Amino acid sequence: MNIKRIMVCLFAAVFMMLAVAGCGKSVTSGETSVEVKGTSDEPGKKLSIVTTIFPEYDWVMNILGENPAGAEVTMLLDNGVDLHSYQPTAADMIKISACDMFIYVGGESDEWVEDALKEAVNKDMVVVNLLEVLGDKVKAEEVVEGMQGEDEHDHDHDHEDGDDHEHEEGEEHDHEHEEGEEEMDEHVWLSLRNASVICDTLEADLEKIDGGNVDVYKKNLESYKEKLASLDEEYKKAVGEAGKDTVLFGDRFPFRYLVDDYSLNYYAAFVGCSAETEASFETITFLADKVNELSLNCILTIEKNNQKIAKTIADNTAAGNQKILTLDSMQSTTAQDVKDGASYISIMQSNLEVLKEALK
Structure with a gap:
């Protein structure tokens, strides 16, 4: 069991104790305040959307536009720690557990998500896995000519100055594979075309949790996809002229x-x-x-x-x-x-x- 899985299990236990201690009350950890409430049908309940990484957060914000539902949108990885090093806190676990919509990448760096979702108190949560959304558009990570393989150096190394990929002492690298096992490239958001496909799904799922603002979300999606397509054309033109x-x-x-x-x-x-x-x-x-x-x-x-x-x-x-x-x-x-x-x-x-x- 890797370090992330152990930490998630510990946080899950903490979550269960907090949930028993007082459902529907605010749980504060440091500067994070999480409102733990009941189902999405509760009168007056603010919609809660939780994203792991910045692109997901920004896509949702653009589709929400002026946010007529007053949805609370959270970006978990907001302090400079990247996807490959992130470990959820107890407050993060609580936030995920009660949200109406949870968006994550779905690659090996998100192995902790499975355990987190098992502890969800909102069983009607809409869950979006980017790799599943993209299906056969997802590519296997490749090692090209001259690229240094993972086994060419001992992993017990220091990280670069300014690199936020710090690990606890003794932590093993979380991306170990069985011999011959293929790892999928998680960085799907770095394609404007993938972004457009993902935004289609995000808008459709927003309709599921807020059917009262469908027209607004569709209009915002159309406008945002035009911006993505325009920038895609700029890339094509630049590469063609390079x-x-x-x-x-x-x-x-x-x-x-x-x-x-x-x-x-x-x-x-x-x-x-x-x-x-x-x-x-x-x-x-x-x-x-x-x-x-x-x-x-x-x-x-x-x-x-x-x-x-x-x-x-x-x-x-x-x-x-x-x-x-x-x-x-x-x-x-x-x-x-x-x-x-x-x-x-x-x-x-x-x-x-x-x-x-x-x-x-």
Whole structure:
């Protein structure tokens, strides 16, 4: 049993004690106040929607629009800890248990969800699993040429400076697999086309919990999907006009869905869900040689990376002067970022500008 599963079981026990102590009362943990109430049919009850990651949260907020139902929308991963490292708190478990709609990605990082849902007090909860929504659009995680495999380094390593993927002492990596087992790439939100499909499902499920505002939600969905489609066209145009068709990451690579949408090639140090932070000599050499071979002007990283690997790759190229740019995978978007105006569209727009530069 991995650490996440143990922690979820402990939080479930705490939840049951709190539920017995006083259903329908506020339970406060730190700065989090959770209103535990009865069924969604209770008069005057505010709708509660819980999301795990930022893209889900932002999609729901756009479909709600002016939020005529006054729904409370919660983003659990709001403090910079990314999907692969997140462990739910007792307050999170309570929030999920009583909500009307729960949205999560559904990959290996969400193994804790099964246990959390078993403790739900709202048996009418609408549950949205993004991987299930997308079905055969979900891709297997792939190891491309030059990419460092998970077994090439001991996992008992320190994480990069500024990296929020901290683990408890002795914690094992949660993405172990049986030999030959295929891991699905969780980062489905990094495709604008996937986002459009998911938003269709979110709107339909909002209708289930709030049938009184169907017309509003349909109108908001249509407007939002037009924005997604417009940005998708901008990406297609930019890639079509680009001088290059390959990107190279001195980092882990969560952008497979994005590059596949536009038929781009890629090289990277690690797969998207990797916990590795130290690249081998062979990996650095291969990537530096690829930069030389393809005359790449930029090396990419994801957000909150100290760029050490990218800089080392650049230092080992013939020119040694490549720009190091960041594509935002939205795995560490915080509540403060949201408060400051971050949105799924704005981040994907910024990523487009970075991509244009990288493909020059």
